[in-house]
Amino acid sequence: MNYLGKVFLAARRFFNYKLYEMKNFNLLFLLGFILLLASCDKKEEESITINPYHDAYEEAAKVLNLPEIANDYTVHFPAYLNNNSFFPASVNNSKATLGRVLFYDKNLSKTKEVSCASCHQQDKGFADGKQFSDGVSGRKTTRNSIGLGSTVNFGAYYGTASFFNINFFWDDRATSVAEQSRGSLTNSKEMDMDMDLVEQRVKENEKYYKWLFMEAYADGINEDNILDAIQQFVNSMGSYQSxxxxxxxxxxxxxxxxxxxxxxxxxxxxxxxxxxxxxxxxxxxxxxxxxxxxxxxxxxxxxxxxxxxxxxxxxxxxxxxxxxxxxxxxxxxxxxxxxxxxxxxxxxxxxxxxxxxxxxxxxxxxxxxxxxxxxxxxxxxxxxxxxxxxxxxxxxxxxxxxxxx
Ligand code: HEC
Ligand code: HEC
The missing domain is CATH 1.10.760.10 (Cytochrome c-like domain)
Known part of the structure; x- marks a missing residue:
C-alpha cells in the first residue's frame, strides 16, 4: 500500500474508532496521543494495531479471504438502460460484504450442510443446474432454483416501480429479498431454521462476524440486520455486460x-x-x-x-x-x-x-x-x-x- 493509502486507512480507522468508543474519553485521548506520537516518527502501523476494527479484522481474516476495505459493489449500467429509466439499486459496500459471508455460510442451516450458495451457485448464474434443489437432510425443493444472476440488476429488476411491482419466487409470494431470505432460511425443505437460531449461529461465530457487523451496523447482530445484509448482497447482483x-x-x-x-x-x-x-x-x-x-x-x-x-x-x-x-x-x-x-x-x-x-x-x-x-x-x-x-x-x-x- 502506498503512503497516502496508509494515511487514509489510519484516518478512517481513527474515525471509526471514535464512533465506536465515543463515550470512552480516556481511551480516545490515549489513542489521539498515540496517533500524534506515531505521526511524529511516521510509525502509523503501531497506532493501527490498537484499533479494535483492525483487531477484529485480523481475527476474521483467519477464516475469511476478504480485504480490510470493503469491495466496491457499485453497479454502472450502460447508458441505454439509464436512458430508459433503469437504475441499479444503491448498495452499501460493508453491508453487501457481510451479506456475502452470510450467503456462503453453511452454519445458517439446521444441519450446517447447506448455505444459500448450495442452491445458488456462482458458476451457474446463481442457479444450481438441477431440476429441484437439495436442501438439508437430503430433502428436495418442489421448484427449480431461480438464477439470481439472471436479472439485469437484482435491485433494479425488483425495486419498487410506480407502474407495477415484481415480487419474488416463482409464485411472487415474497415482496422483498429480506422476506424471501427469511422464507429460504425457515423453509423445512431448504435450510430448516427459525430466525432465533439463525441469530444464535451468527453470534456463535463472532470470530468472523464481529468485524463484519462492526463495519456494517451500529446496532450489531440481530435478525433485521442479518436479513438486510443478505438483501444488500443479492440486490447488487446482475448481468448487464452481455x-x-x-x-x-x-x-x-x-x-x-x-x-x-x-x-x-x-x-x-x-x-x-x-x-x-x-x-x-x-x-x-x-x-x-x-x-x-x-x-x-x-x-x-x-x-x-x-x-x-x-x-x-x-x-x-x-x-x-x-x-x-x-x-x-x-x-x-x-x-x-x-x-x-x-x-x-x-x-x-x-x-x-x-x-x-x-x-x-x-x-x-x-x-x-x-x-x-x-x-x-x-x-x-x-x-x-x-x-x-x-x-x-x-x-x-x-x-x-x-x-x-
Ligand atoms: C404470456 C407471456 C409470455 C410470452 C409471450 C413468452 N413467455 Fe417465456 N415465459 C413465460 C412464463 C410465465 C414463463 C415461466 C413459466 C413456468 O415456469 O411455468 C416463461 C419462461 C420462459 C423461459 C424459461 C426461463 C427460465 O429461467 O426458466 C424461456 C427461456 C422463455 N420463457 C423464452 C421465451 C421466448 C423465446 C418467447 C417468445 C418466443 C417467450 N418466452 C414468450 C411467459 C411468456
Ligand atoms: C435448498 C435450496 C435453496 C436454498 C438453500 C436457498 N434457495 Fe433461494 N431459491 C431456491 C428455489 C428452489 C427457489 C424458487 C422457489 C420458489 O419459487 O418457490 C429460490 C428462490 C430464491 C429467490 C427468488 C428469486 C426471484 O427472482 O424471485 C431469491 C432472491 C433467493 N432464492 C435467495 C436465496 C437466499 C438469499 C438464500 C439463503 C438465505 C437462499 N435463496 C437459499 C432454492 C434455495
Missing part, C-alpha cells in the same frame, strides 16, 4: 436495428424475439412487461403456482415471467425444471403451447394457443439470439465468490 447490452447501447435502445456485434443469425433471432416474446419478457430483458402468466406448459399443473396462494382458479398454473439473462448457465428451465435445453424451450413456443384455461392472451391467437411454427433455421436463430443475453462476468466476479478460506 453482447445484447453492447448492441442495445450502440443503437440507443432501438431494438429493430441490425446490431453490428451480432451475427446474421443472431440479428434474425432478435427480430423473432422482439415480435413474439417481448410482450411478456420485455425488449430490454430488464423488467418483465407482464409479471406473471401461464405459458401453456401443460393442461394440468401439479403445482398450482399463484393459484395455490390465492385459491382463485384463474391463478392456477400462473408463474413468474422470469428474467432471461444468462440462460446458458441456468438450465433446466421453467418453475419445475421440466425443460432441459433452450432448443426445447423454443420448440415449446413454436409448437408446444397447450390450451390451458389460464393461457395468457399474449400467447393466443383468437382463443387458440399461438404456435409460431418456426422453421429449423428460425429456431436456431432464436436460440442463438437468446444466448446473446449471456454475461458470464457474474460467474467469475470475485466479489460474488465464496469468501471462506
Amino acid at each position: 453482447e445484447f447490452d453492447k448492441g442495445m447501447n450502440a443503437n440507443n435502445g432501438q431494438e429493430y436495428n441490425q446490431f453490428s456485434n451480432f451475427s446474421t443469425s443472431e440479428n434474425r433471432g432478435k427480430k423473432i424475439f422482439m415480435d413474439n416474446c417481448t410482450s411478456c419478457h420485455s425488449k430490454f430483458a430488464a423488467r418483465s412487461s407482464v409479471p406473471m402468466a401461464n405459458n401453456g406448459l401443460a393442461m394440468t399443473y401439479a403445482d398450482k403456482g399463484k393459484g395455490a396462494l390465492t385459491n382463485n382458479s384463474y391463478d392456477d398454473g400462473v408463474f413468474k415471467v422470469p428474467s432471461l439473462r444468462n440462460l446458458s448457465l441456468t438450465a433446466p428451465y421453467m418453475h419445475d425444471g421440466s425443460i432441459a435445453t433452450l432448443e426445447e424451450v423454443v420448440e415449446h413456443y413454436s409448437t408446444g403451447i397447450v390450451k390451458h384455461k389460464n393461457l395468457h392472451n399474449n400467447l393466443k391467437s383468437g382463443d387458440q394457443p399461438k404456435h409460431l411454427n418456426l422453421s429449423a433455421e428460425q429456431k436456431a436463430d432464436l436460440v442463438n439470439f437468446l444466448r446473446t443475453f449471456d454475461d458470464e462476468t457474474i460467474a467469475s466476479d470475485e466479489r460474488y465468490s465464496d469468501p471462506f478460506k
Whole structure:
C-alpha cells in the first residue's frame, strides 16, 4: 500500500474508532496521543494495531479471504438502460460484504450442510443446474432454483416501480429479498431454521462476524440486520455486460436495428424475439412487461403456482415471467425444471403451447394457443439470439465468490 493509502486507512480507522468508543474519553485521548506520537516518527502501523476494527479484522481474516476495505459493489449500467429509466439499486459496500459471508455460510442451516450458495451457485448464474434443489437432510425443493444472476440488476429488476411491482419466487409470494431470505432460511425443505437460531449461529461465530457487523451496523447482530445484509448482497447482483447490452447501447435502445456485434443469425433471432416474446419478457430483458402468466406448459399443473396462494382458479398454473439473462448457465428451465435445453424451450413456443384455461392472451391467437411454427433455421436463430443475453462476468466476479478460506 502506498503512503497516502496508509494515511487514509489510519484516518478512517481513527474515525471509526471514535464512533465506536465515543463515550470512552480516556481511551480516545490515549489513542489521539498515540496517533500524534506515531505521526511524529511516521510509525502509523503501531497506532493501527490498537484499533479494535483492525483487531477484529485480523481475527476474521483467519477464516475469511476478504480485504480490510470493503469491495466496491457499485453497479454502472450502460447508458441505454439509464436512458430508459433503469437504475441499479444503491448498495452499501460493508453491508453487501457481510451479506456475502452470510450467503456462503453453511452454519445458517439446521444441519450446517447447506448455505444459500448450495442452491445458488456462482458458476451457474446463481442457479444450481438441477431440476429441484437439495436442501438439508437430503430433502428436495418442489421448484427449480431461480438464477439470481439472471436479472439485469437484482435491485433494479425488483425495486419498487410506480407502474407495477415484481415480487419474488416463482409464485411472487415474497415482496422483498429480506422476506424471501427469511422464507429460504425457515423453509423445512431448504435450510430448516427459525430466525432465533439463525441469530444464535451468527453470534456463535463472532470470530468472523464481529468485524463484519462492526463495519456494517451500529446496532450489531440481530435478525433485521442479518436479513438486510443478505438483501444488500443479492440486490447488487446482475448481468448487464452481455453482447445484447453492447448492441442495445450502440443503437440507443432501438431494438429493430441490425446490431453490428451480432451475427446474421443472431440479428434474425432478435427480430423473432422482439415480435413474439417481448410482450411478456420485455425488449430490454430488464423488467418483465407482464409479471406473471401461464405459458401453456401443460393442461394440468401439479403445482398450482399463484393459484395455490390465492385459491382463485384463474391463478392456477400462473408463474413468474422470469428474467432471461444468462440462460446458458441456468438450465433446466421453467418453475419445475421440466425443460432441459433452450432448443426445447423454443420448440415449446413454436409448437408446444397447450390450451390451458389460464393461457395468457399474449400467447393466443383468437382463443387458440399461438404456435409460431418456426422453421429449423428460425429456431436456431432464436436460440442463438437468446444466448446473446449471456454475461458470464457474474460467474467469475470475485466479489460474488465464496469468501471462506
Ligand atoms: C435448498 C435450496 C435453496 C436454498 C438453500 C436457498 N434457495 Fe433461494 N431459491 C431456491 C428455489 C428452489 C427457489 C424458487 C422457489 C420458489 O419459487 O418457490 C429460490 C428462490 C430464491 C429467490 C427468488 C428469486 C426471484 O427472482 O424471485 C431469491 C432472491 C433467493 N432464492 C435467495 C436465496 C437466499 C438469499 C438464500 C439463503 C438465505 C437462499 N435463496 C437459499 C432454492 C434455495
Ligand atoms: C404470456 C407471456 C409470455 C410470452 C409471450 C413468452 N413467455 Fe417465456 N415465459 C413465460 C412464463 C410465465 C414463463 C415461466 C413459466 C413456468 O415456469 O411455468 C416463461 C419462461 C420462459 C423461459 C424459461 C426461463 C427460465 O429461467 O426458466 C424461456 C427461456 C422463455 N420463457 C423464452 C421465451 C421466448 C423465446 C418467447 C417468445 C418466443 C417467450 N418466452 C414468450 C411467459 C411468456
